[in-house]
Amino acid sequence: MCRLFALTSRDPVSPMLAIDALNVMKEGHDGSGVGLYLSGLGGPFEDLKEYPVLSGIFTDAGLRRLSEYMTEKGFSSKYSVMFKPDTEPPVGTPKRGTYASIAYELPPEWKDLDKDDLGERLVKTRLELRAEGEQTGDIMVFSFWPDTIMIKEVGDPMAIGEYLQLGREEIHARHILAQGRQNTNYAINLYACHPFFIEGIGTMTNGENTAFIPIKEYLQSRGVTGYQGYQSDSEVFTHIAHFTTKKLGLDISAYKHVITPMNDDEMKDHQDREFLSSLKKACRKLIIDGPNCVIGCLENGTMFMAQDRKKLRPGVVGGNPELGMYAFSSEICGLNAAIPDRDKSQDFQPMHLDTAIVGPDCREVVKCSQKDPLLLQR
Amino acid sequence: MLSERPITPSTLSRKDLPWQVKWDIQTCTKCGRCTSVCPVNAIELGVFRKREIKTSMGLNAKPVNEFSTFYGIRQRTDPAYACIGCAMCNMVCPNNAIEPVRQEHSTTLQFQNNRGGQSRTRGGRRNSGESLLDQLKFIRISMLTDPALDAGRHEFDVRTLLGRVLSPENEIKCFNENGWKPPVREIYPLVIGSMSFGALSPNMWEGLQMGVAYLNEELNMPVRMCTGEGGCPPRLLRSRFLKYVILQIASGYFGWDEIIHAIPEMKVDPCAIEIKYGQGAKPGDGGLLMWYKVNKLIAAIRGVPQGVSLPSPPTHQTKYSIEEAVAKMIQSMSMAWGFRVPVYPKISASSTSLAVLNNLVRNPYAAGLAIDGEDGGTGAAYNVSMNHMGHPIASNLRDCYKALCVSGAQNEIPLIAGGGIGKNGNLAANAAALIMLGASMVQVGKYVMQAGAGCLGSEKDRCNVCNIGVCPKGITSQDPRIYRRLDPEKVAERVVDFYLSFDTELRKVIAPLGRSTSLPIGMSDALGVSDKHVADRLDIKYVI
Numbered sequence: 001m002c003r004l005f006a007l008t009s010r011d012p013v014s015p016m017l018a019i020d021a022l023n024v025m026k027e028g029h030d031g032s033g034v035g036l037y038l039s040g041l042g043g044p045f046e047d048l049k050e051y052p053v054l055s056g057i058f059t060d061a062g063l064r065r066l067s068e069y070m071t072e073k074g075f076s077s078k079y080s081v082m083f084k085p086d087t088e089p090p091v092g093t094p095k096r097g098t099y100a101s102i103a104y105e106l107p108p109e110w111k112d113l114d115k116d117d118l119g120e121r122l123v124k125t126r127l128e129l130r131a132e133g134e135q136t137g138d139i140m141v142f143s144f145w146p147d148t149i150m151i152k153e154v155g156d157p158m159a160i161g162e163y164l165q166l167g168r169e170e171i172h173a174r175h176i177l178a179q180g181r182q183n184t185n186y187a188i189n190l191y192a193c194h195p196f197f198i199e200g201i202g203t204m205t206n207g208e209n210t211a212f213i214p215i216k217e218y219l220q221s222r223g224v225t226g227y228q229g230y231q232s233d234s235e236v237f238t239h240i241a242h243f244t245t246k247k248l249g250l251d252i253s254a255y256k257h258v259i260t261p262m263n264d265d266e267m268k269d270h271q272d273r274e275f276l277s278s279l280k281k282a283c284r285k286l287i288i289d290g291p292n293c294v295i296g297c298l299e300n301g302t303m304f305m306a307q308d309r310k311k312l313r314p315g316v317v318g319g320n321p322e323l324g325m326y327a328f329s330s331e332i333c334g335l336n337a338a339i340p341d342r343d344k345s346q347d348f349q350p351m352h353l354d355t356a357i358v359g360p361d362c363r364e365v366v367k368c369s370q371k372d373p374l375l376l377q378r
Numbered sequence: 379m380l381s382e383r384p385i386t387p388s389t390l391s392r393k394d395l396p397w398q399v400k401w402d403i404q405t406c407t408k409c410g411r412c413t414s415v416c417p418v419n420a421i422e423l424g425v426f427r428k429r430e431i432k433t434s435m436g437l438n439a440k441p442v443n444e445f446s447t448f449y450g451i452r453q454r455t456d457p458a459y460a461c462i463g464c465a466m467c468n469m470v471c472p473n474n475a476i477e478p479v480r481q482e483h484s485t486t487l488q489f490q491n492n493r494g495g496q497s498r499t500r501g502g503r504r505n506s507g508e509s510l511l512d513q514l515k516f517i518r519i520s521m522l523t524d525p526a527l528d529a530g531r532h533e534f535d536v537r538t539l540l541g542r543v544l545s546p547e548n549e550i551k552c553f554n555e556n557g558w559k560p561p562v563r564e565i566y567p568l569v570i571g572s573m574s575f576g577a578l579s580p581n582m583w584e585g586l587q588m589g590v591a592y593l594n595e596e597l598n599m600p601v602r603m604c605t606g607e608g609g610c611p612p613r614l615l616r617s618r619f620l621k622y623v624i625l626q627i628a629s630g631y632f633g634w635d636e637i638i639h640a641i642p643e644m645k646v647d648p649c650a651i652e653i654k655y656g657q658g659a660k661p662g663d664g665g666l667l668m669w670y671k672v673n674k675l676i677a678a679i680r681g682v683p684q685g686v687s688l689p690s691p692p693t694h695q696t697k698y699s700i701e702e703a704v705a706k707m708i709q710s711m712s713m714a715w716g717f718r719v720p721v722y723p724k725i726s727a728s729s730t731s732l733a734v735l736n737n738l739v740r741n742p743y744a745a746g747l748a749i750d751g752e753d754g755g756t757g758a759a760y761n762v763s764m765n766h767m768g769h770p771i772a773s774n775l776r777d778c779y780k781a782l783c784v785s786g787a788q789n790e791i792p793l794i795a796g797g798g799i800g801k802n803g804n805l806a807a808n809a810a811a812l813i814m815l816g817a818s819m820v821q822v823g824k825y826v827m828q829a830g831a832g833c834l835g836s837e838k839d840r841c842n843v844c845n846i847g848v849c850p851k852g853i854t855s856q857d858p859r860i861y862r863r864l865d866p867e868k869v870a871e872r873v874v875d876f877y878l879s880f881d882t883e884l885r886k887v888i889a890p891l892g893r894s895t896s897l898p899i900g901m902s903d904a905l906g907v908s909d910k911h912v913a914d915r916l917d918i919k920y921v922i
Contacts, residue, residue: 208520210891210893210901211898211901212903213900214788214898214899214901217788217900218786218789221785221786243546247547248546250550260895263895275553278549278559279546281539282543282548282550282789283546284539284789285789285899291892309533309894309895310527310533312525
């Protein structure tokens with residue numbers, strides 16, 4: 001079973017904090033891979049929040065092609081963090097080349113675009129690069145979005161952390177999603193490694209998604225650029241979160257109403273019953289059956305955790321408001337390792353109706369039950 | 379029978395009949411029940427005369443003729459009275475002295491079925507035991523990463539939606555703007571398919587309705603039943619049970635006068651309206667209620683004279699094309715109930731299914747599409763239609779579902795699959811397979827008769843006389859002397875029984891796949907088949 005660990009903090013912290021937590025939970029995962037989503041970047045990226053950051057892995061030829069491609073499109077590189085390991089990779093990890101995170105200045109004609117158009121173009125650019133790379137194997141792109149870095153690699157998380165020197169200050173971040181292990185049902189593919197990302201939304205999941213095919217087919221038919229790939233059965237969770245918040249304009253507290261709607265009895269006395277019941281019907285294709293624990297981060301740094309209806313995967317949220325740091329973990333030992341100094345009695349394990357949300361201010365865990373009145377929808 | 383039987387081109391010997399009546403003179407008590415119950419008069423009481431020549435030893439006495447007479451059962455060899463193998467004779471025989479035996483190699487009757495230039499019509503089934511649905515396996519059993527659910531203990535939501543479902547974007551927009559929303563019913567995914575009040579006996583119909591009402595009101599299973607062509611009993615139209623009924627309007631419009639007139643007095647809306655354009659048993663053909671079954675009651679309900687055959691035209695005669703029909707009929711039917719009732723067409727699975735579907739996708743009032751595969755049918759159909767016309771359901775349904783996926787409407791227009799489901803008794807497995815191929819719900823008629831009322835028909839041309847009103851069990855007869863054999867209470871009981879067991883079996887299929895809170899519609903990755911061509915065609919896994 002995959003181990004998940006997410007950290008949200010007022011001040012930028014080292015991603016190694018999350019990797020350490022994964023390592024503590026190692027008992028259950030086979031260490032075949034690690035994925036990192038970083039946002040709310042500190043260090044040199046702190047002042048570059050407006051500029052989209054392209055993160056991926058490139059061979060030398062790939063870097064050249066990237067540079068040509070981006071120049072042709074009118075992008076100019078603003079700042080880049082290139083890391084080319086000079087040590088031998090850990091056992092099982094291929095030698096790939098340069099792990100790059102490059103902030104770009106937008107082409108002049110893009111600057112007047114509205115937010116949605118710009119987002120779509122960024123996604124398109126990422127997908128074009130990805131498609132290019134899939135032909136040659138020179139380029140792998142995981143994200144292209146402001147204030148976001150994604151790193152993925154095959155191997156033991158701790159060994160990868162040391163190999164890629166993930167403790168470097170330049171990639172310190174306020175919001176970190178980290179997952180240990182690759183997916184299992186399909187061929188090992190870096191694109192299948194959690195977390196997944198689209199337009200400012202990153203999520204990761206453990207367990208397995210039994211409803212993968214119908215959900216995938218449904219999302220693909222929505223005509224949204226970026227709903228593609230699907231190397232992992234869990235990638236749909238990210239897209240559902242994207243669909244819920246960006247396409248339907250609902251608050252993240254409604255995410256759980258989409259993936260695991262209440263049954264008729266539970267809904268009976270709900271003050272928003274009419275809306276929820278129609279949402280349940282319209283989004284029936286997006287109902288998951290789990291078992292899954294989904295942890296995700298939104299563009300504004302809001303982090304959340306939700307479970308499948310039967311709660312067959314564990315998850316716990318806890319933290320210290322004074323430190324301004326909260327963690328979402330699939331096991332309590334991971335939480336203990338990352339934030340030992342906290343009021344453990346306040347730890348929250350979301351049950352089958354709950355969504356745990358920690359805002360970007362990292363002050364408290366908001367516990368949303370599906371039985372609560374809906375928050376004002378955006 | 380004449381002592382010197384004429385031998386003409388159409389005379390047959392007993393050996394030529396596919397069903398032969400074995401009668402045991404030793405155990406027969408000559409009570410006569412078998413001959414009186416035989417629906418086709420294949421057997422009759424016979425007086426047999428036997429001459430024996432007795433010769434004594436020596437030359438003193440001349441040989442003498444000794445005549446004896448005895449009574450017994452005689453099977454007629456006239457093809458018009460050929461035994462249909464229903465075995466009612468055995469059912470009523472106190473000593474099991476009589477039974478029909480199938481003679482597999484006797485095919486001669488097939489050449490004699492069209493006497494008088496009349497093609498054979500029959501009720502019943504396609505007479506093919508093959509079922510692709512039975513070959514499909516559920517292979518995606520969740521084992522470790524994804525624990526299998528407990529079919530007996532976990533929460534299950536085995537319900538589906540009938541009606542036009544808006545896309546999430548439109549649903550929210552409609553909610554915010556307080557706009558009109560197409561009606562949607564949340565129902566059980568196994569629907570009792572259309573078998574009309576004329577086709578079924580009053581007792582059978584009453585039994586089914588009682589079973590459905592019990593399932594709904596006592597067991598909280600929202601089971602629905604379709605009326606078929608021919609209208610609906612006036613009392614039901616005005617009762618609160620109408621909400622469990624899907625009213626069918628077919629090309630004959632039989633009974634619709636009555637229904638339209640009852641609208642102001644209806645206490646509740648019907649579940650839905652099904653517009654029948656085609657059916658699986660006789661695709662491209664209308665319905666046919668033969669004169670034998672048009673008694674006073676049926677004639678009154680249908681608004682026709684008594685004792686005449688009632689063929690429905692193959693198309694709705696007032697409509698020019700499917701586009702027009704979809705636009706006009708769906709809209710006018712919706713309008714009749716104030717747009718509160720889902721209206722959907724039913725077509726026979728065919729190469730034009732996709733064309734019909736394409737028209738529905740763009741019609742905001744269309745509530746679904748029922749596709750009836752080649753195996754459907756109860757009423758009268760021509761032998762050749764039933765056996766050789768039509769499209770199997772699996773690939774047709776799959777094509778339609780995939781077309782919906784492309785247009786992004788797979789949640790919006792529910793597909794209702796029928797035809798050949800449970801023909802070998804594997805109802806839940808067949809239904810689950812169709813749901814995973816993309817059906818939102820399935821409809822069965824034949825299985826309901828077989829399980830609910832002990833219909834004797836089989837896929838080996840057994841019985842199949844539903845059309846001429848002599849159903850030995852009283853299921854499809856309109857003759858009170860016959861249908862009083864059927865106890866409606868018992869039918870209701872059996873309907874409830876098989877629904878409950880279907881429910882358990884369906885859970886036993888979907889729980890190990892890890893599904894419980896939503897029906898696995900379109901979960902095609904769960905299916906596998908050992909035939910490469912089938913796998914490719916249905917886009918499912920090839921497993922050997």
